[in-house]
Amino acid sequence: MFTLPQTIRFQHCDPAGIVFYPRYFEMLNLTVEHFFEDRLEASFNHLHQQLRLGVPTVRIDTEFRAASRLEDVVDFDLRLIRLGRSSATLSVEGRCEEETRLNAEIVLVAIDMDTRKARRWPDGLRAKLQEQLEA
Template sequence: MTFQASRRVRFAHCDPAAIVFFPRYFEMINSVVEDWFSDVIGLDFNRMHQQLGVGVPTASLQTDFTAPSRLGEVLVFSLTPQEVGRTSLQLIIEAHCAGELRLRNRSTLVYVDMTTGRPIAWPDDLRQQFTQLLED
């Protein structure tokens, strides 16, 4: 199952040439991941971090930037889970504008205990949700 979220390119995202400064894409990607966890998985980051004491830091990012994005454009991000491991989750995230691919990202998140910072196994309910999404 693919999750979609739109992000308008704001002045704060841009360099002096009025195109997205590449680190700002990673902030947008992270916001899409956060929305996916909240809207699709039903586990918002506040509850995850503050109440459950767990997190999903990014362990790996591989990104291809295929075309520039400009101030005022609306990017449509799509997030598709690819693979679930014992403690990790791999996602493919793409951004398009008017049908044109702007970036393709492969992110690996790791489920960690916030107290120790060490990876822990996904709980069965989350693993089942991820597996169902992979099958859909």
């Protein structure tokens, strides 16, 4: 499992003082980006510029379970749960202390940045993804 703690800031909140739900999608994406950089040793810059590989989200199912407020620290726990030829499915739970704030299932697809078509995971990256799946 990969965990990224994120502090709720003023920029994330609506006038009621709770996280405006679209901001959670930014936090989820940040978690994915850090997962690729920290666990797979593949920053988005490296993927895009050197490998010409994009990993857009093609599906995201989210359940918002409880409100988060200014200065809460939400731990985003990410697990790789499925690995396909050109796709990866991630499960993410956002928790503050012991309370679940949201659950999400995210499907990413590896695409060629030039053709915008799905492509196989490069062998080295696929091996690192496989390690995460088995961990």
